[in-house]
Structures are given as structure tokens and as C-alpha cells.
Amino acid sequence: MRKTKAIIVTFVIFLAFNQKNKIITEPLKNPVKIFSKNGLLEITLKPTEEHIQLAGKTYTAWLYNGSYMPPLLHLIPGDTLKIKLVNGLQMETNLHFHGMNISPSANGDNIFRIANPGDTLLYEMVVPVNHDAGTFWYHPHTCGNSEQQVALGLSGGVLVEGLFSKLPPEFKKQKDYLMLLKDIQSTEDLKKIVLCSAEKGVKEVYKFDSNKPRQITVNGQMNPYISIQQGETQIWRIFNVGADIYYNIHLEGHQLYQIGEDGVYYKRVKVRDSILMPPGSRIELLVQARIAGEFKLKTLALSTGSDGDNYPEATLATMVCNNASVRPLPIPSTINDQLVDYRTKKITARRTFTFTEGKGGFYINDRQFNRDSVDTKVKLGSLEEWTVINASDEMHCFHIHQINMQVIEIDGKQVEFNGYNDVVNMPPKSTIKLLLPFTEDYMLGKFVYHCHILSHEDKGMMQVIEVVR
Numbered sequence: 001m002r003k004t005k006a007i008i009v010t011f012v013i014f015l016a017f018n019q020k021n022k023i024i025t026e027p028l029k030n031p032v033k034i035f036s037k038n039g040l041l042e043i044t045l046k047p048t049e050e051h052i053q054l055a056g057k058t059y060t061a062w063l064y065n066g067s068y069m070p071p072l073l074h075l076i077p078g079d080t081l082k083i084k085l086v087n088g089l090q091m092e093t094n095l096h097f098h099g100m101n102i103s104p105s106a107n108g109d110n111i112f113r114i115a116n117p118g119d120t121l122l123y124e125m126v127v128p129v130n131h132d133a134g135t136f137w138y139h140p141h142t143c144g145n146s147e148q149q150v151a152l153g154l155s156g157g158v159l160v161e162g163l164f165s166k167l168p169p170e171f172k173k174q175k176d177y178l179m180l181l182k183d184i185q186s187t188e189d190l191k192k193i194v195l196c197s198a199e200k201g202v203k204e205v206y207k208f209d210s211n212k213p214r215q216i217t218v219n220g221q222m223n224p225y226i227s228i229q230q231g232e233t234q235i236w237r238i239f240n241v242g243a244d245i246y247y248n249i250h251l252e253g254h255q256l257y258q259i260g261e262d263g264v265y266y267k268r269v270k271v272r273d274s275i276l277m278p279p280g281s282r283i284e285l286l287v288q289a290r291i292a293g294e295f296k297l298k299t300l301a302l303s304t305g306s307d308g309d310n311y312p313e314a315t316l317a318t319m320v321c322n323n324a325s326v327r328p329l330p331i332p333s334t335i336n337d338q339l340v341d342y343r344t345k346k347i348t349a350r351r352t353f354t355f356t357e358g359k360g361g362f363y364i365n366d367r368q369f370n371r372d373s374v375d376t377k378v379k380l381g382s383l384e385e386w387t388v389i390n391a392s393d394e395m396h397c398f399h400i401h402q403i404n405m406q407v408i409e410i411d412g413k414q415v416e417f418n419g420y421n422d423v424v425n426m427p428p429k430s431t432i433k434l435l436l437p438f439t440e441d442y443m444l445g446k447f448v449y450h451c452h453i454l455s456h457e458d459k460g461m462m463q464v465i466e467v468v469r
């Protein structure tokens with residue numbers, strides 16, 4: 001009876017909120033999950049061009065299996081993942097499994113394999129038994145038209161199980177929301193350009209424009225509401241699965257208890273007022289409702305620099321808290337005490353990478369991407385210190401495949417150790433030092449590092465690395 005009353009109160013508050021703000025919305029729905037069975041997750045993904053309706057407007061979109069929010073792959077360390085990718089587009093495509101520590105070779109997370117229109121690619125990967133628990137995602141990585149494919153909708157989530165072994169047992173009963181942030185622009189407002197790439201041939205792609213209106217969605221929904229009781233604690237896992245844009249996450253009237261990011265749980269919980277999310281990043285939070293009312297989950301206004309973009313404030317979702325209260329759970333202070341601070345280990349090599357832009361292109365160490373060259377060769381077992389310099393007047397964000405990295409210094413200031421990243425924001429005119437452990441056999445082979453603003457990646461800001469014995 002008490003639960004029913006709480007639901008009614010929530011609904012009444014929500015109706016009043018809608019009438020006051022003249023909006024129509026619906027409860028947040030988690031993505032459909034596909035689970036492994038007996039150690040195997042097997043799925044077919046077919047990208048096709050379709051049309052979707054958002055806010056009364058028709059958008060051209062590229063969808064996996066006909067859905068703007070495709071299946072979320074739920075994996076357990078030790079699982080085998082098999083995917084049949086059937087290319088239903090009039091453009092080459094492939095798959096990348098962002099943030100996952102799996103092999104880049106053969107039919108694994110190999111971004112050098114391409115499916116031409118009508119072709120099929122088979123992927124088979126083993127998730128290591130010591131793989132980090134947390135949030136990851138999949139998207140095309142075709143080295144020249146990645147922005148177009150992701151911007152039109154081709155991205156989905158991956159969840160590796162293991163969070164609840166790190167939290168007190170009572171948290172397993174709490175609501176757990178997965179929020180995949182996507183934005184889309186109308187292709188009617190965009191021009192097409194011929195893009196010359198370092199790969200053979202040319203490609204005709206849409207020229208996405210940061211100054212044009214875009215529709216932001218959460219799990220394919222617009223401003224869904226999240227019901228919560230006063231004192232209740234929920235788990236929110238937020239994925240930035242768009243092509244180019246940053247989010248600056250803020251929840252009105254509440255602090256955010258961040259427990260991890262980029263698929264790695266923190267050593268210590270961090271209390272945040274806002275959290276910057278570069279393209280490709282993920283954050284995991286504990287949210288505890290303080291008072292009754294309606295509170296907007298926002299992305300705050302943000303400038304990425306004088307040569308960058310200006311993003312306005314926008315509402316992502318609305319948290320609706322009713323008066324029925326529950327006893328707040330104590331927020332843990334530590335989560336993951338198994339992490340290693342690599343500053344305690346011997347560094348085997350140091351390298352510097354400078355990110356620049358000009359002459360219509362984007363560069364790393366004055367070079368543009370060439371899939372047929374190897375820019376960096378590393379011996380397995382190495383621990384390297386990389387200095388990444390952003391010499392431009394806009395943000396970039398550094399991402400490397402197959403490996404997590406530790407930020408140790410930003411503009412000469414030491415960074416307290418609390419975890420690892422696979423996406424690191426680079427403010428304009430900044431210098432960042434990273435430690436990268438090339439220590440696991442699954443790292444053997446060729447993969448890439450690049451700016452994860454996919455427009456910048458497509459225009460050359462990417463290089464090839466090879467790990468050898």
C-alpha cells in the first residue's frame with residue numbers, strides 16, 4: 001500500500017510539472033540488454049538507413065537492427081563475444097569495441113577490417129577473466145567516415161558485470177539506470193562534401209555543423225523522467241556515445257557521487273557538482289535524493305575554446321522525487337582498492353605527441369593518419385610515459401585502443417591517483433603526462449590512438465601503434 005501511494009504521489013507531481021512546463025515525456029527506459037548464455041554472447045548487427053521521429057520531426061538515421069537504441073551487450077569476464085556484422089549501408093563500415101581490453105588482431109577488435117556494402121564481417125573475442133567491470137560501447141571505426149556513421153546513430157552500449165562485488169550488498173537492490181547520450185542533426189540542414197582520406201579513394205560524407213540545431217536524446221528519449229523517493233540511492237551509468245560533442249553533467253540541487261569512469265571503478269568516491277564528459281567517455285554515479293521536487297539533469301553551457309565549439313545548456317532528463325522517504329544508504333568512501341599506481345614502477349621509455357591543426361587538416365607530430373604506416377612501435381612488457389601536448393586553441397580528447405592509461409600530470413601539476421582512463425580531455429594549449437602499461441598479451445598487434453572528436457579523427461588526427469614481443 002505504501003509503495004502504491006508513493007507511485008501515485010510521484011505521478012501527481014509529474015503531471016503538475018508537465019502542466020507547468022508544457023512538456024510531454026515518459027519514464028526513462030533502460031536499453032534492451034542481450035545477455036551471455038553459458039559463456040557465449042552471439043548476435044547479428046545490421047546497419048541500415050532508416051527514418052525516425054523525434055519531437056515531431058523526421059530524421060534520417062543509420063540504425064543497428066532498425067533501432068536508434070540498439071541492444072546493450074551484457075558480458076561477464078571470461079565470456080566469448082561473437083558478432084555477425086551485415087553491412088546494409090551504401091558505405092563501408094566495421095565495428096570497434098571502445099575501452100575494452102581485447103585483442104586487436106584477426107577477427108577481434110580490429111579496426112583495419114572493412115565491410116563493403118553488402119559484405120559480412122565476423123567478430124569473435126574473448127573477454128579476459130581479469131577484465132575491468134564497467135561501461136564500454138561499440139561503434140564504427142572506418143578511418144575517414146566514422147563521424148558520419150556515429151552521428152547518424154550507429155552506437156550502442158556494453159556492460160561488463162562486476163560492480164556489485166565492489167559495493168556493500170544492500171546496493172544490489174537499488175535501481176540501476178543506464179543512460180546513453182546521443183545527438184542527431186537533420187541531414188536536410190547539412191551539406192555533403194568529398195573527403196579525401198589517407199585510405200584509397202575518396203568518400204562523400206555529410207558535413208556536420210556544430211552551429212546547427214541538434215536533438216539530444218537519452219536512450220533515444222527526450223527529457224525522460226526518473227522517479228525516486230526522498231533518501232533513495234540510485235546507480236546512474238552515463239555513456240557519451242555521440243560523435244563529437246562534450247557534455248558537462250549537473251543535477252540541480254544535488255551532488256553527484258562519482259564511483260568510476262571509462263570502465264574502471266575509482267579507488268575513492270569523488271563528490272562532484274558537475275562532470276565534464278568528452279566524446280567517448282563514460283561515468284558511473286551514486287545519486288541520493290535529498291528533497292522532494294523536480295530536478296533537471298543538465299548539460300551545462302560549455303565552450304571548447306576560441307577555435308572550438310560553444311554548447312548551450314540543455315536538459316537531458318528530469319529527476320522527480322516524491323515525499324515518501326526511505327532511509328538513506330551510507331555512501332561508501334572507497335570502491336576499488338586493487339588499483340596500481342604506475343608511478344611506483346620503472347618507466348621504460350618516454351615519448352611526446354603534439355596535436356595541431358591547420359591547412360584544413362588535423363595532425364599528430366605533423367603527420368596525418370596513414371593506415372599503411374606504423375607511427376609508434378612498443379615492446380610488450382613496457383611501461384611508457386607519454387607527454388601529449390595540445391598546441392591548438394580548442395579542446396581535443398586523447399584516446400588509445402586496447403589499454404587504460406593513468407594521468408599523472410596536467411600543466412606541470414601532479415594528479416592524485418584514483419584510477420585510469422581511456423579518454424583524456426586536453427584543454428587548449430595544455431600539456432598532459434600519461435603512463436601506459438603495455439603488459440598484457442591481448443595488446444599484441446596493431447591498433448590506433450587519436451582524438452575522439454570523430455570529426456578531428458576523420459581529418460587525420462590519428463596514428464597507428466604496434467605492440468610486438
